[in-house]
Amino acid sequence: MTSENPIWALISTFGLMSLFAVGGAAAAVPEMHRIAVDVHHWMTEKQFADAYAIAQLSPGPNVLIVTLIGYAVAGIPGALAATLAMCLPTALLAYYVSRLLSRPSQSRWPALIQAALVPLSIGLMAASALILAQSTDRTFVALLLTAAVAVVASISRVNPLWLLLAGGLLGFAGIV
């Protein structure tokens, strides 16, 4: 296994993983950890934890932790290969499914199915917000910050970036 070309190992690993990652990148993180740390020994425990922190902290979709894993394995080509393998196949799949569903046809099932998924999707999002809040907001101040941001972002049209910046400053100052 490990004597293979590392680029190919990255592509097959993340390409396959993305196809089973229903529910978003956050759902795939435990599996990434298992493969990168336990199975292939691409990274140490600390390197993985740092990579996760960097991916959360950097702009862009959080799935880009795979870019960091790819870089650790095979430098810049590895970073690009891992990113594309994780993102492109499922994006193309989504494109074809979406085209299939929005094709004008006699059948009303496609529109019906799409409409039926909406409340489930929002319910899932609400659930992950709750789960994230429970793991993030360990102190009263942290809870207060989350609540304040939720209220401000709900009732005003302030750019969300300012709220994140405020959170970052409070964290840097050691308040949260």
Add this chain to the structure above:
Amino acid sequence: MSPDSAPAAQEPDHPAAHAPPPGLLALFLAFARMSLAGFGGVLVFARHAIVDQHRWMTAEEFNETFALCHFLPGPNIVNLSMVFGSRLRGIAGGVAAFTGLLLPPTLIMTVLAIIYARFGDVEVLRRILAGISCAAVGLLIAVVFRMMTPLFKRMDVVVIVLMLGVFVAIGVLRLPLQAVLLVAIPVSIGATYLMRRKVAA
């Protein structure tokens, strides 16, 4: 793909709320911008840009597009870029949005990876991250509320019960995702079917 097949909504809903579809460069730039703003997740910024700022989709259309991407495998927001771009501008639009979303942050991430390989200590980063995470969860709660408003406006009791059911099952009871979806998806499709038939009758 012919350009006239791009728009998603076939039924006449709220045409007044729509802006004209953007060009390829505008799509690329819009997704690059929301991606670069997207600390702690891009969904918040994607909805802000697509629904509030550019009015390329109504709140309902955004919900339906996101729901589709949510239930397909792969990173939701990456799927969303491809589906959204292609609904407005065909496959070229999909590629423009996909590239805009991924290229700039991938470059940044690669630079960070190089820096990390050199210096390798992110204790300060982690402290900042703790604060950002708290704020990011707050933003997520707000975007979920905003996505709920079209449902509450229609006051569909069945839809609201389904949404709350999934929330309680996953968020509070922590039941396994697959089991919940195995029950919820058929129930939701059945309920939607019955409701539409009642409306049509």
